[in-house]
Amino acid sequence: MTGDLLFQQYPFVPHIWDEMKDAEAIRRQYLSIYETVSKLSLQDLEKKDSLASELFMSQGITFTVYSDNEGIERIFPFDIIPRIITSTEWEHIESGIKQRLKALNLFLKDIYNEQQIIKENIVPAALIATCPHFTREIFGIQVPHDIYVHIAGIDLIRGDDGRFYILEDNLRTPSGVSYMLENREVTKRIFPDLLASSNVRMINNYPLLLHDNLVSLVTRQTEDPVIVLLTPGMFNSAYFEHTFLARQMGIQLVEGRDLLVDNQKVYMKTTAGLRQVDVIYRRVDDEFLDPLVFRPDSALGVPGLMSAYRKGNVAIVNALGNGVADDKAVYAYVPAMIKYYLNEEPILPNIPTYQMKNTDEREHVFANMHKMVVKETNQSGGYGMVMGNSATEVELENAKKAILANPRSFIAQPIIQLSTVPCLIDGKLQPRHVDLRPYALCGPNGIDIVPGGLTRVALREGSLVVNSSQGGGSKDTWIVDMEGGH
């Protein structure tokens, strides 16, 4: 079979936005990949596919899936056909994310200081009072440059109208950026000439940008600041990424036991004695960071770390307490935050979100359970989610019971038919649903978003759940500058 036939056989599904093909033809941004792939045989493509798998395997690019308290290490499935977004679409996404992050940073500063947005009743006080991630222990702490979200992974989806929507905000320790970078490296190996000839924007300066941002947080007068990446250790699901980023940036990878606090300063234990630490890029959750303040049983953190943070002797990235801003029930108020803090209309819309605490909204959801996805406000990674269109009646009834028992812990949203892109599966090009997680970096000089992101794909036919923990895969994501306008 030739590549050309693969494209001819690619199905058109009405009512779903396919990013490669509309009802008539292949979209312009996919023509270069079409031209390349259509000249290849299926055998060539499958060879590239297995080359890609071998590259991932040999580099040890893995993640861990948790279930029943057991961790299983897996290769992150990769699909060789890139996902392509035009630079015009990208500029819209970029401006929308920047606007959102500006508002979310202002919200975090407000909520941990003056709380004006509550006093003016824009965000209900009850919502914050019941938010498990509202972190009283950091109240009043001044963070450098008022930046709380240094690194954001905001998830976007594309609806059947072709528009991009915000799915969720990940403002704590968003992961996956190493896959974005590694996917590109693999694409370079399997389609060596295509990236340049297709005018794909570069993403490989991400570690450099991140490092620059971390350096910008140093307040100590020193020529040789110490920046470390704090990992929970090798059993963490994202340990590969921690080692990858530390190596790429040339910073030390440390665990809690490698650090100590003396008189509100953090030190790293080295063979040459103690060295003061200026910035900690931590991949340890808030509640494990300081056993003196948070969970006393945590051995992953550093006792006294919060006092050094409070005194301004160490910067912590991301700030603590960000979970109050990416709570799934607080999400519904982000458009209101944008209006309140920036006096602007949201560029990227939210998905309509029903608060289960509100009786009218809850009854509407219960009457339309088959069209709804129910999510736990406090969960991520696709855990704690019920899809109304595929759940059994028993599962739906259980979801209703759980909601009634604890309404604040759930929201519901109408199920959105995510856009599809072509994937090479079983010797055919098949449409599969995707989302997009661009990585934004907020520094004192503004917000940088490397052009691209992690496209996650639901590899099972018809599935709308893209999370890697739920059997999703990923794709290289191209932002292409189209010659001669759009």
Place this chain on the structure above:
Amino acid sequence: MSIFRIHHITKYEYDRPVKESVNNITIYPYQSADQETLQQELVITGNPDVFTYTDYWGNKEGTFNLLTPHREMVIESKLLIRTLALPDIQVPWDVFMPELDAVIGSDLQLLELARASPVKAVSVMYDYINQIAPANKNITQIIADTCDLIYTHFTYIKGITTIESTVDEILEKKAGVCQDFAHVMLELLRMMNIPARYVSGYICPNKNGMRGEGATHAWVEAYIPGYGWAGIDPTNNVWVTNTHVRLAVGRNFTSCSPVKGTFKGPARQSLSVYVSVGYEDGETFEELNSVQLQKQGENEVPEIIIDTFAGQQQQ
């Protein structure tokens, strides 16, 4: 108006040297108009710098560390403090729930302090609430009746509960010390949607003698619209006036613990706490408590090298 001289010594001893001890202390008087700190002297082993700050609830807290190996750590506070409250409390007896509901709705701290924590023995709690019969009563009456109920139904016994005892465990034993009395009262008030907070401090003696003398004490403050936070002590069944000295307020004991810390080293620790409270130039009441810490067994040396401790139960 009274002036009290308070002496509070917290002493940790270890059977082998420990190191990298990092501690948090909440033993400064709470800053408010009704008590005035005349003098506080703090002496700590090794004479470390103490970094102080104000927490979310408005308490002054301090952090310090002792990195070098040591077998003993003593935190000694000498306090001279004047209480300015009147000997009789002037709470209003004509404020009702609808007024409170209107105030709580938009106030974050009142909302969170009116939110009950999950208790397993819900029916037991509702039985108590039925006895209090809050319907149509004014708020001050509800608070007083709740206090009275706990004082009547619970027995004051030292040593049968611990610093970590839950409300369910206290309900089952129907006994405990001031910390436990306060925790039950907080939950009952919150279940009736009355904002309530834990108070840690000292109680100063009177002629009749009071429970909780000679140790750090704990009681409750409940919110009454138009008045503010009214202190009430379920261990002694009295409104709080000028014989209680406040150190800290919070959601529960955890946010007010006078001393907590961590250290490294495979050692057994023992804690003793000495508190004496006296009128300036007057009678002194004192007590020394050896505290059985939870984490240590008699014969085993813990394998873990980081240990945490949360100090003494409030009595």
